[in-house]
Amino acid sequence: MKLQHHLGGIENLGPVSTEKRVFVEPWEQRIFGIHTVMMAESAHLSDALHRYPVDTLPTAFKSDWTWASLRTGAEDMQPFEYFKYRYYEKWLGGIAQFFVDQGYISAQELADKTAHYSAHPDAPLPDHPNAELTAQIDAYLQNGDSGYHALDGAARFRAGDAVRIGDPEAVDHTRLPGYLRNKTGVVDLVYPGAFSYFVSTDVDGIGAPMPVYRIAFDAASIWGKSEANTTIYADLYEAYVQPAA
Structure with a gap:
């Protein structure tokens, strides 16, 4: 990136x-x-x-x-x-x-x-x-x-699930902030429906409509102890989200 x-x-x-x-x-x-x-x-x-x-x-x-x-x-x-x-x-x-x-x-x-x-x-x-x-x-x-669509099937993750953010190949345009790559968090909210993006970024996984999650991260795990007791939230496409295990 x-x-x-x-x-x-x-x-x-x-x-x-x-x-x-x-x-x-x-x-x-x-x-x-x-x-x-x-x-x-x-x-x-x-x-x-x-x-x-x-x-x-x-x-x-x-x-x-x-x-x-x-x-x-x-x-x-x-x-x-x-x-x-x-x-x-x-x-x-x-x-x-x-x-x-x-x-x-x-x-x-x-x-x-x-x-x-x-x-x-x-x-x-x-x-x-x-x-x-x-x-x-x-x-x-x-x-x-x-970019909203009806969800065909069920979302892969549910609120409360521990997840790890992927590290896909960098492309000209991505919806994944660089500082969240390979970080772990917890699904805070599963948005209803599925969402596409205005252009395909298939190299990093954004193409067909998919669920989007609001994921909570412990800021200290990203930026160090100076950010203790702080939570940051990011809305991420399912293509970027993997099980924590």
Whole structure:
């Protein structure tokens, strides 16, 4: 697992930011908006529980884009590059690279547009309002998407079971925090139903819908005696959970 995703308990990383504003700069709101529109037009919504008219939307965007796509772009960064940039700068980098990789824009076109707006920061941005797309975005914001499914059969573990967390092969994007690998805990809650993820990470086991558990860990067993009398909880897919024995 890459350094930037294995930070639990690592000392001397400070200082810790105490910034409470969601958006520090106005451009960050626009990046969040671009990401939201991409999710609302994502091709994967054609199979969503809520029925969206994705196939007939008047848009050239025909790719899958979810929170997982955004996180994969950030997690694929070289670790020391990752630490150089602010939160929404990582979003911007991931989104821009996605559009280049998918062929929506070339790297040269992106460089030219960047140079243009750097030289003319007050130049108007493209503005092509479309009522149908606006309605789709509004519907997505109200109804969202869901990875919930009815559970076929029984969950492997029950509340109170002692379990050990696995150590699967690291992939571009994972739902398993690095500091929990090979740690033992106790199942605190079995969530009803089964859950899938927006993209398959089959190498580490996330694919078909499966149970999800809230697992309690003794923090001292993870981070040492200084964390005595502290319990941490993590929601983990069943693919990551093994019997303690």
